[in-house]
Amino acid sequence: MSQNSHAAAAETHGHVHRDDIGSKMGMWLFLFTELLLFGGMFLIYAVYRYQYPDQFHIAAMELNTGVGTLNTIILLTSSLTVALSIAALQRKNKFLSIVLLVITIVLAFAFMVNKYFEWGAKFEHGIYPGSEELLNKPNGEILFFGLYFVMTGLHGLHVVIGIIFLSIILAFIKLENSGLYWHLVDLIWIFLFPLFYLIQ
């Protein structure tokens, strides 16, 4: 509901029924299904890393820690800006809120651009799902890169959905729940980063 019609409704009726806790509860329940989705993948990762520790180490050496670190900082910062955006909204500072939301979306795009170049470099080296180069590697390395593409790919998809979500919010402003969604994207990355980029 847009702000104007909402305010108008509040004026005419004096009391508008809104269940913000219920709405937030629904969002959290959805986030838990996401937790189980990614949780299942982290489980597969854990089992195979346990089974092929050395090959996971060798495969992880091929990932660019610098790009991973940069993307971590970008995502953490975007989590801050969306939280600040909500804080600004709570203080009725609509302009600041919108500016911070735009910054969040720009950071999300920056994350995806980095991801594009990172994956592009892997493709150039012949490493992509089903490639001949990859299939000639030992099982553990195939599994590592398979999980890497699926998990960071699914995470990237969430970033894109987050961008769409946040953009819609810019027009309709119901910020809190998409803020929660955006933090989830950050949370998943917090675990993806050390597990894929920081194995030495």
Add this chain to the structure above:
Amino acid sequence: MEYEKHSEHKHHHVGYGTLILVWVALIALTSITVTVAGISLGVYTLFVALVIAAIKSSLVINIFMHIKFDEPIFKVFLLVSGFTLMIIFLLTFFDFIYRG
């Protein structure tokens, strides 16, 4: 958009300063985890990385996602789902490790 009048008194608004402080902590923890990964700690490397990731996520969940200030029911939700995930991990590993 506007914070509804009738329940406003229950809302705890986190200040800009707190949020920025949490962000500083998150960035600091990131640089620690990157630095530690470069040092060989053997079996503890993964453990340290996961502990740092857990601290970072609890900061995001509690402050950014507001769980610390929300109604207790949200904490119950979180515990139940976290516990479920833990059980799934434990059962899978029991199966995997003790398989003949």
